[in-house]
Amino acid sequence: MTPTQKLPIVYVRGYAGGTAGIDKAVTDPFYGFNLGSTHIRIGPDDEPCFYQFESPLLRLHLDEGYQILVDGGQELYLATHDTIPPDSIWIHRFYDTSATSWGGPAHEFRMETAAQDLWKLIETIRDKSKAPRVHLVAHSMGGLVCRCLIQKVLPDLGLDPADYVDKLFTYGTPHGGIAFDVGFGVLEKLRDVTGIDGAEIFGPERMYAYLTPKTLTDPDGPPAKWDSRAMPGNGPSSFPHARVFCLVGTDPTDYDVAHGLSAATVGPRSDGLVQIDNAYVPGTHQAYVHRSHSGSYGLVNSEEGYQNLRRFLFGDRQVEAALVGVHLAQPADTIWQAEVRLSVRGLQIVTHERTSAHWCPVQLGDGAEGAADTPPDSGAATAAADGATVPLVNTFLCSGLRADDSGAMRYALHLRILSLHRCDGVLSFRDHLEQSADFDDTLVVDVGAGPADGVPALSATWNSAINGPISGYRPGGSVLDDENPAPCVWVNHIRLPATAAPILGEDARIRLTVTPWN
Numbered sequence: 001m002t003p004t005q006k007l008p009i010v011y012v013r014g015y016a017g018g019t020a021g022i023d024k025a026v027t028d029p030f031y032g033f034n035l036g037s038t039h040i041r042i043g044p045d046d047e048p049c050f051y052q053f054e055s056p057l058l059r060l061h062l063d064e065g066y067q068i069l070v071d072g073g074q075e076l077y078l079a080t081h082d083t084i085p086p087d088s089i090w091i092h093r094f095y096d097t098s099a100t101s102w103g104g105p106a107h108e109f110r111m112e113t114a115a116q117d118l119w120k121l122i123e124t125i126r127d128k129s130k131a132p133r134v135h136l137v138a139h140s141m142g143g144l145v146c147r148c149l150i151q152k153v154l155p156d157l158g159l160d161p162a163d164y165v166d167k168l169f170t171y172g173t174p175h176g177g178i179a180f181d182v183g184f185g186v187l188e189k190l191r192d193v194t195g196i197d198g199a200e201i202f203g204p205e206r207m208y209a210y211l212t213p214k215t216l217t218d219p220d221g222p223p224a225k226w227d228s229r230a231m232p233g234n235g236p237s238s239f240p241h242a243r244v245f246c247l248v249g250t251d252p253t254d255y256d257v258a259h260g261l262s263a264a265t266v267g268p269r270s271d272g273l274v275q276i277d278n279a280y281v282p283g284t285h286q287a288y289v290h291r292s293h294s295g296s297y298g299l300v301n302s303e304e305g306y307q308n309l310r311r312f313l314f315g316d317r318q319v320e321a322a323l324v325g326v327h328l329a330q331p332a333d334t335i336w337q338a339e340v341r342l343s344v345r346g347l348q349i350v351t352h353e354r355t356s357a358h359w360c361p362v363q364l365g366d367g368a369e370g371a372a373d374t375p376p377d378s379g380a381a382t383a384a385a386d387g388a389t390v391p392l393v394n395t396f397l398c399s400g401l402r403a404d405d406s407g408a409m410r411y412a413l414h415l416r417i418l419s420l421h422r423c424d425g426v427l428s429f430r431d432h433l434e435q436s437a438d439f440d441d442t443l444v445v446d447v448g449a450g451p452a453d454g455v456p457a458l459s460a461t462w463n464s465a466i467n468g469p470i471s472g473y474r475p476g477g478s479v480l481d482d483e484n485p486a487p488c489v490w491v492n493h494i495r496l497p498a499t500a501a502p503i504l505g506e507d508a509r510i511r512l513t514v515t516p517w518n
Contacts, residue, residue: 005086005518006064006065006066006086006087007086007087007131007132007133007134007135007166008084008086008087008088008089008090008125008126008129008131008134008135009060009066009088009089009090009134009135009136009137009313010089010090010091010092010118010121010122010125010134010135010136010137011030011031011033011057011089011090011091011092011137011138011142012092012094012118012136012137012138012139012142012143012145012146013025013031013032013033013091013092013095013138013139013140013141013142014138014139014140014141014142014172014294015140015141015199015201016095017197018197018198019098019099019100019106021197022095022098022099022100022109023099023100023101025095025099026093026095026096026099026101026102027101029070029091030057030068030091031091031092031093031095032139032300033055033056033057033091033139033300034055034057034058035055035300035301036052036053036054036055036058036301037052037053037296037297037298037301037302038050038051038052038053038296039051039296039297051303051348053301053302053303053306055301056137056300056301056305056306056309057089059306059310060089060310061089063310064087064310064314065087066087066088066089067085067087067088067089068088068089069081069084069088069089069090074090074091074093078124078125078128081128082128083128083129083130084125084128084129085129086129086130086131088125088129090121090125092114092117092118092121092142092145094109094113094114094117094118094145095109108198109198111144111145111148111201111206111210112148112152112153112210114145114148115145115146115148115149115152115153115210116149116153118145118146118149119149119153119154119164122134122164122165123164126164132163132166133162133163133164133165133166134164134165134166135165135166135167135168135169135313136165136167136168136169137169137171137309138168138169138170138171138173139170139171139172139173139294139299139300140171140172140173140174140273140274140293140294141173141174141201141202142170142173143168143170143171143173143174143175144173144174144175144201144207144210144211146165146168146170147168147175147211147231148210148211149161149165150165150168150231150237150239151211151212151213151231151232151237151239152210152211152212152213152214152237154237155213155215155237156213156214161237161238161239162239162240162243165239165243166243167243167244167245167312167313168239168243168244168245169244169245169247169308169309169312169313170244170245170246170247171247171249171299171300171305172247172248172249172271172273172274172279172293172294172299173246173274173279174202174273174274174278174279175228175229175246175278175279175280175281176227176228176229176275176277176278176279177202177203177204177207177228177278178199178202178266178273178274178275178278179266179275179278180265180266180267181265181266181267181268181269181270181275182264182265182267183265187265188203191203192204192205192206204222204226204228205221205222207222207228208221208222208226208228211228212237213237216235216237227282229278229280229281229282230281230282231244231281231283231284233283241281241283241284242284242285244281244284244285245284245285245286245287245308245309245312246279246280246281246284246285246286246287247286247287247289247299247304247305247308247309248271248276248279248280248286248287248288248289248360249270249271249272249274249279249288249289249290249291249292249293249298249299250270250271250276250288250289250290250291250353250358250359250360251271251272251290251291251292251297251358252266252267252268252270252271252272252292253272253292254272254291254292254295254296254297254298255271255272255273255292255293255294255295255298256295257272257273257293257294257295268359269359269360271291271292271293271299272292272293273293273294274293276288276359276360285312285394286394287304287308287351287352287393287395288352288353288354288358288360289302289304289305289308289350289351289352289353290304290353290358291304291305302349303347303348303349304349304350304351307344307347307349307351308351308352308396310398311344311395311396311397311398311401312396314398314518315396315397315398315517315518316397316398316399316400316516316517316518317396317397317398317399317409317447317456317514317515317516317517318394318395318396318397318514318515318516318517319394319395319396319397319411319445319447319512319513319514320391320393320394320511320512320513320514321392321393321394321413321443321510321511321512321513322389322390322391322392322510322511322513323338323388323389323390323392323415323504323508323509323510323511324388324389324390324493324508324509324510324511325387325389325493325505325507325508325509326364326387326388326389326390326504326505326507326508327387327388327504327505327506327507327508328364328365328388328503328504328505329502329503329505330365333421333422333423333428334419334420334421334422335365335419335420335421335422336363336364336365336417336418336419336503337356337361337362337363337364337417337418337419337420338354338361338362338364338390338392338415338416338417338418339354339355339356339361339362339414339415339416339418339437340352340353340354340362340392340393340413340414340415340416341353341354341355341413341414342393342395342411342412342413342414343411343412343414344395344397344409344410344411345402345409345410345411345412346401346402351395352393352395356418356435357435361418362390362392364388364390364417365388387507389511392413392415392510393413395411396517397409397411397447399449402449407448407449408446408447408448408449408457408475409446409447409448409449410444410445410446410447411445411447412442412443412444412445412463412470413442413443413445413510414441414442415439415440415441415442415443415510416437416439416440417437417438417439417440417500417503417504418435418436418437418438419438419503420432438503439497439499439500439503439504441462441463441464441496441497441499441500442462442463442470443460443461443462443463443494443510444460444461444462444463444466444470444473445458445459445460445512446458446459446460446475447514448479456490456514457479458479458480458490458492458512458514459475459479459480460480460492460494460510460512461473461475462496462497464497465497480492480494480512484513488515488516489513489514489515490512490513490514490515491511491512491513491514492511492512493509493510493511493512494509494510494511494512495509496508496509496510
């Protein structure tokens, strides 16, 4: 298989706060992307198991051969070398000009200036590496810097963002701004009016200003239904949604900024700073992981974050799973939810996890999530009570990372269906068994590692039909048929176990769609 072309990677850090925070940030040569962790919450006998995660910067150097080129300073290296390798990592040091610790005058931070400087850095990297584009990897506010570049700076210059950026990966970015679970909106208004430490950049007025090109800007400000999360799919500021991945954190308890006050203010359905519903761009790829916004258990310095990043940048297969043909049992007092976990063989972590315990189950029936939150061209119809299509997960696999003794890439999709009951509009727990699922099974999927543009040898089996441990299971017999005649798109509908029919209907299936990636 032809190796994926290596492109330069530019890291863009998040919000540092006021002057003291900026001065501290600039003392780090890699703006924090070099920080790892030495804790992880796994282990036998209910005991924590020591685990050392090196950092996403070092892991890409070790695993993918990327070079970190700093010789007295990143800018100095670029200025004194006519050529640089495309497989190199760079840091957008946009806060340097706002620091007071260099001895010179400090400039006020502006989102638009940071985005313009990012474009200049990309131009230099493209010129010296001869790479056509770069990958942008951003944490928190850094994702908004990238979006300002893509949605405003480049369109205002009459340039196509897709000519400069190949992929965008965001960790915990407040795409929908930062909102609070308390105060009835007063805290947000106070923040936006006072502009304390520049935090008004997370409010709708400023977000509209730096995410909207001049030709589309309304002088009266954002329209009533303007959604800061949206990245236009067409027009002068468009960028392919399929080239964007948003990693969403679901653990607020490990975010200890302000002694936990931030997490308490933002609310439990968050990563401690960014609420779950604000942490993604609709229509893009997403993964939910039980990590906090930053810190020892944060998104950036986590194995979960790195493995999603690595496969998104360098994988060669995209696999989508959706629950289709759903006809829910519809008692008037019943609410249905799905929990989804995705595990990839060889990894000691779960790469995607949406559960009720983490405040993010997949809602079925009324209020179910539809095609708006799924990647484009997935074939997903709008979810509805009858014949609904419910996206479950979209993942990336890399044939070069499969087990040496296997010709297939394997992952497991754990699906649980749970019901809640209402009485006079209030949840009733009279017949409730907490965390007991009405349906619970795991689909074990094997994707052949042949040519990416060929028809994959794919099989799928429910764990309930496997005798013995999954690790010892080897698929036998014929592979699943391709139900889609289109080239480079493989589709099959997997029948659910009979135990699911009384809940989801006789027509319910898991639709697997496999396409080449990169």
